[in-house]
Amino acid sequence: xxxxxxxxxxxxxxxxxAGPVGLFAVFELGLLDMKAHLIDIxxxxxxxxxxxxxxxxxxxxxxxxxxxxxxxxxxxxxxxKPFHPHFHFGQMAESLEKTDDGWKLTTxxxxxxxxxxxxxxxxxxxxxxKKPAIANIDQYENIxxxxxxxxxxxxxxxxxxIAGGGDxxxxxxxxxxxLAKSLTLVHRRDDFRAAPDSVLKMRALAAEGAINLVIADxxxxxxxxxxxxxxxxxxxxxxxxxxxxNTLLPFYGLTMKLGPIANxxxxxxxxxxxxxxxxxxxxTTGIFAIGDINHYPGKLKLILSGFHESAxxxxxxxxxxxxxxxxxxxxxxxxxxxxxxxxx
Amino acid sequence: MKIHVTDFxxxxxxxxxxxxxxxxxxxxxxxxxxxxECGGCLACATCHVYVAPEWQNKLxxxxxxxxxxxxxxxxxxxxxxxSCQLIMNAELDGLRVTLAPAG
Numbered sequence: 001x002x003x004x005x006x007x008x009x010x011x012x013x014x015x016x017x018a019g020p021v022g023l024f025a026v027f028e029l030g031l032l033d034m035k036a037h038l039i040d041i042x043x044x045x046x047x048x049x050x051x052x053x054x055x056x057x058x059x060x061x062x063x064x065x066x067x068x069x070x071x072x073x074x075x076x077x078x079x080x081k082p083f084h085p086h087f088h089f090g091q092m093a094e095s096l097e098k099t100d101d102g103w104k105l106t107t108x109x110x111x112x113x114x115x116x117x118x119x120x121x122x123x124x125x126x127x128x129x130k131k132p133a134i135a136n137i138d139q140y141e142n143i144x145x146x147x148x149x150x151x152x153x154x155x156x157x158x159x160x161x162i163a164g165g166g167d168x169x170x171x172x173x174x175x176x177x178x179l180a181k182s183l184t185l186v187h188r189r190d191d192f193r194a195a196p197d198s199v200l201k202m203r204a205l206a207a208e209g210a211i212n213l214v215i216a217d218x219x220x221x222x223x224x225x226x227x228x229x230x231x232x233x234x235x236x237x238x239x240x241x242x243x244x245x246n247t248l249l250p251f252y253g254l255t256m257k258l259g260p261i262a263n264x265x266x267x268x269x270x271x272x273x274x275x276x277x278x279x280x281x282x283x284t285t286g287i288f289a290i291g292d293i294n295h296y297p298g299k300l301k302l303i304l305s306g307f308h309e310s311a312x313x314x315x316x317x318x319x320x321x322x323x324x325x326x327x328x329x330x331x332x333x334x335x336x337x338x339x340x341x342x343x344x
Numbered sequence: 345m346k347i348h349v350t351d352f353x354x355x356x357x358x359x360x361x362x363x364x365x366x367x368x369x370x371x372x373x374x375x376x377x378x379x380x381e382c383g384g385c386l387a388c389a390t391c392h393v394y395v396a397p398e399w400q401n402k403l404x405x406x407x408x409x410x411x412x413x414x415x416x417x418x419x420x421x422x423x424x425x426x427s428c429q430l431i432m433n434a435e436l437d438g439l440r441v442t443l444a445p446a447g
Contacts, residue, residue: 052382124381130447133419165415188420193412217420253416255390255447256381 007111009086011037012321014105014115016093016261019047021291021306022121023076023085028314030083031330031338034321037086037113039093039105041126046073051127051254062304072303082343088113092126096264102286102320108260117317120273120282120289121306124256132163132218132250140221144228145248149176155247157181161231163218164251170194172249173202177211184212184243186233214243221248261293269295279316280309286320288313345432349393350442351376361432367393367441368427379446384428386410389417390447391427396440403430418447 013029015022018040026036044050049058049069057066067075091107098104102116129147131137137145149155149172156179162169165187171194177183185202192199206213216235222242223229230244258271267274267283272295275281281288290313291306299305318327332338345361349371359374361367368391371378379390386409395403400423406414410429414420424444430436 048381052387053385056385056387124379130416130418132447133445188415191411193415252418252447253389255379255388 008114009037009112010114011035011086012115013037013117013119013317014039014093014103014113015119015121016105017047017121017123017291017293018042018045018087018089019121019123019291020049020072020076020303021123021310022047022119023073023080024307025119025121025290025310025313026080026083026085027076028311029317030080031332031341032314032318032327033341034117034314034317036083036119037088037115039088039091039107039111039113041090041092041128043089045077045087045089046070047123049073058303060302060304082341092259093122094260096287116286116321118287119310119313119317120261120287120293121291121310122258122261123292125258125261125271125293126256127254128257128259129250130252130255132252134218134221136225137221139225140223140228140248141226143226144223144246145221145250147250149249152176152179155179158247159245160184160247160249161186161243161245162249162251163187165189165192165194166251166253167194167198168251168253170198170202172251173211174198174205176249177205182212182245183210184214184245186214186216186218186231186243188215188217190215212243216241218250278312280313281316288317345434345437347371347432347436348438348440349374349376350440352443352445361437361439363432363434365432366428367430367432367436367439370432371427371443376443378427378443380428386413386426386428389413389415389426392417392420392444392446393425393427393441394421394444395423395425396442397423399436399439399441402435417444419445 012034013036015036015038018038029036054070088111091109094108095106103118105113155176159182160180161184162173163186173185205211216233219234220232230242234240273289275289275294277296280290290309292301347359347361350356361370368380381390382388
């Protein structure tokens with residue numbers, strides 16, 4: 001797998017989303033001699049298959065009576081390997097501008113991809129951290145409230161509260177404890193779904209007084225926004241009470257939101273991108289949408305629908321990438337030309 | 345069979361329910377805004393609902409996996425459930441739930 005390192009790239013097709021449908025699009029485009037770059041906010045390929053249900057069996061992939069999300073991703077990566085896709089992980093497609101012969105796509109980390117065609121294969125949108133339902137929390141974000149740790153050093157000497165009971169909450173409790181001035185783990189119950197080893201280590205730190213473990217719900221934030229001074233908590237035993245802190249790190253997992261795609265100037269239908277069913281192109285020429293993100297009469301949100309859509313998309317994308325060439329339809333079983341591309 | 349679902353604006357919707365369907369599927373099928381991102385495989389906690397107090401004891405108690413997955417929901421209360429784990433049957437006719445924030 002090639003992970004691109006420099007910041008500016010020129011390619012045929014930029015695919016937003018490296019889930020199963022984005023990955024298979026690489027194959028269909030590759031058969032027609034089109035190169036692709038993929039952008040994904042996750043740090044790995046597979047989309048929902050990798051993030052939500054890597055171990056869960058899927059039963060409706062043609063010719064695979066049962067396959068896990070992880071294995072499906074691995075098989076797709078194997079299938080598209082001959083086409084050398086470039087991946088840009090941990091990034092969100094942020095803005096899109098028209099150029100003379102295509103599009104300029106910029107990500108939130110500053111990667112710029114110029115492409116003749118844009119394919120939106122963004123599924124349910126970007127995976128972003130869930131936000132707790134606490135009033136005014138957005139006013140504290142990025143100064144006192146963080147949903148991810150990018151640089152640990154930023155948290156040295158802080159009075160930190162970590163909220164949650166999963167692996168992220170426990171991992172960061174263990175990692176930030178040595179740096180923090182004080183660290184309190186707040187969770188709604190005295191049971192943790194995180195890895196047992198992490199839970200044991202956390203409990204040992206709590207027993208020796210190196211961290212505070214508080215079983216309670218977070219009800220409110222204190223302090224003049226954006227500067228946090230404490231939390232209002234509630235528990236069945238103690239009722240309402242407060243603790244002091246200047247940093248809050250909530251870890252409740254990820255959820256999908258459409259994000260900046262909403263600002264790309266495309267027509268939208270309830271957070272989905274309407275397309276035609278001949279080539280799966282959006283209201284904007286040269287921008288396609290395939291997989292769960294698109295909408296058309298009769299749409300079914302199935303992986304296999306996305307595979308079909310990517311094949312038809314590629315036929316039309318060819319016209320934009322090679323305006324002077326005539327497309328010749330060929331089968332992988334018979335075409336020596338395709339065999340050469342596939343390296344078989 | 346019917347269920348009553350209160351949305352984020354406080355409006356109650358009465359939905360036709362079918363035996364054997366997950367409450368999440370009924371809510372989704374009627375087009376109410378429930379994310380249910382993982383489609384019911386207990387992997388995302390985005391079909392979180394609050395069950396009306398009078399119904400809490402009539403439901404099959406949550407499994408260990410459901411209780412664990414509720415850690416990934418936001419604003420969890422004593423009457424929180426994941427609606428993908430509530431399977432409709434005649435005894436649940438009239439069930440009353442409120443959609444919870446998805447985060």
